[in-house]
Amino acid sequence: MTNAVIIYTGNVCSTPMISYAGLTGSVFVPFREEFDVYRLSQFIPDPAQHGAELARTLSAFYERRCAGVFDHPDFKRFPKWKDIPPESVTPRTLFKWRPLLPAAQDSDRVAAVFESRDVQPLALVRRSIVEQVLKMFMTQKTYGTSHRQVAAGGMSQDGYANYIAGQRDIRIAISADDIALLRQHAETFLLRTRLLGKFAQYYFPHAGALRVVISEDLFRPALDRSRFNVVLADLLGQVRPLDSESEPNIRKGGLDVSHCINLEDVLADEALKETEAKYQMVIGELGAIRRFDL
Secondary structure: OEEEEEEEOOOOOHHHHHHHHHOOOOEEOOOOOOOOOOOHHHHOOOHHHHHHHHHHHHHHHHOOOOOHHHHOOOOOOOOOOOOOOOOOOOOEEEEEEOOOOOOOOOHHHHHHHHHHOOOEEEEEEOOOHHHHHHHHHHHHHHHOOOOOHHHHHOOOHHHHHHHHHHHOOOOEOOOHHHHHHHHHHHHHHHHHHHHHHHHHHHHOHHHOOOEEEEHHHHEOOOEOHHHHHHHHHHHHOOOOOOOOOOOOOOOOOOOOHHHEOOHHHHHHOHHHHHHHHHHHHHHHHHHHHHEOOO
């Protein structure tokens, strides 16, 4: 059995990544973000118990047993499984995870579980941090949320076509105050991206070279299935390739930089240019470890 975890910063197409993996039929994807650090208190109220309880839950999961957390009324099983499938049915597992900080109590027990199961990490990142936060900002400003892929996935074909057609007329001007917010968001995501390397070293020292994928290399904006199959096979070994018909209930729903009418002003901001340069250095260092050449 081969197991993998996607470590990520947020808004990098991680949900489509695991959703498509689950459609192959040989990969068990048990949840979306339930074990991300910001969600754990919902299921494990005592922060001092996060590390120990997560380690116990993951141990049960890898042994294909149910754990108490799975029965929590707010825990969303993805995609609504009732029983954990046996290894003979889905021999590989994959989920996405924004990890506990290494300083968290008993985090070493989580690392030990990953090592015992030879879990392989993959870092999923964006090509440009300025473009990332700009698209998130404009989508949030327009729709009240930066995550539109699930809502878009629930639309009918005609409804989605009308939704995309309506986006063509959206034009957003970024003000000086907006740029100040973009600087803050970019710094936050820069810090999160720096942490990916530290998380890989702490939680997956057994794994060797960290795999790094630029999300735009796979989602352009629709999924490039051939590239996706290459990444999945390298990460998990022999898996059924994603066929040409499989589609999850996920669609691209956010805005693009083309919706910004003063994009040149945003890209010319000196503080954002400096953060972008730092970001490129960080993902270059991650990519120097092991970057997929797609």
